[in-house]
Amino acid sequence: MKFFIDTANLDQIKEAQALGILDGVTTNPSLMAKEGITGADNILNHYKAICNIVEGDVSAEVIATDFDGMIAQGEELAALNPQIVVKLPMIADGVKACKYFSDKGIKTNMTLVFSAGQALLAAKAGATYVSPFIGRLDDISTDGLNLISEIRLIYDNYGFETQILAASVRHTMHIIDCAKLRSDVMTGPLSAIKGLLKHPLTDNGLAKFLADYKKGN
Numbered sequence: 001m002k003f004f005i006d007t008a009n010l011d012q013i014k015e016a017q018a019l020g021i022l023d024g025v026t027t028n029p030s031l032m033a034k035e036g037i038t039g040a041d042n043i044l045n046h047y048k049a050i051c052n053i054v055e056g057d058v059s060a061e062v063i064a065t066d067f068d069g070m071i072a073q074g075e076e077l078a079a080l081n082p083q084i085v086v087k088l089p090m091i092a093d094g095v096k097a098c099k100y101f102s103d104k105g106i107k108t109n110m111t112l113v114f115s116a117g118q119a120l121l122a123a124k125a126g127a128t129y130v131s132p133f134i135g136r137l138d139d140i141s142t143d144g145l146n147l148i149s150e151i152r153l154i155y156d157n158y159g160f161e162t163q164i165l166a167a168s169v170r171h172t173m174h175i176i177d178c179a180k181l182r183s184d185v186m187t188g189p190l191s192a193i194k195g196l197l198k199h200p201l202t203d204n205g206l207a208k209f210l211a212d213y214k215k216g217n
Contacts, residue, residue, distance in 0.1 A: 004187035024056035061087035070097040102126030116150040123160040135168030
């Protein structure tokens, strides 16, 4: 399973990259605003900075909600760097734009996906990635992980090449569960990724090893 980090914070991206396990980055206008990145030029330059840190795909989201606007913004984003994946909303014009970009060989990520039907349409339109938001489904007492399972079954049934990118991952167990369900990618915060490192027996074992070493020196 590929590991993406969901942030616009360059320091966090660098820290994840330094671990040697980072495969890409996802971000969105809300995450950009959280880092104080506003204005079209600043946002574009920030995407360039992210691409200079990581080697993998970087999802860059369009702001437009109409077809022509998505095409114009998506082409501008795609021109920044070959690593850029144009992130499109799961609406009718978003599906049309996905097909347009797919036909041109430009990578796409259909975002704000909350049903298997939406994921099926995204795959039919040739999306590179589909992003089911499991955490937001959990927030409304719906099983977000079950959606991953449904999409996996449908994609396997028909040999779709669209990759399942589990988004809105909130914690470490989400990552483990997505891996069990054969999600192709997960994207989440640095805290969830680093949480995979933690186990009390590891800490206790290391402490004992060090203590025993000191006894002999």
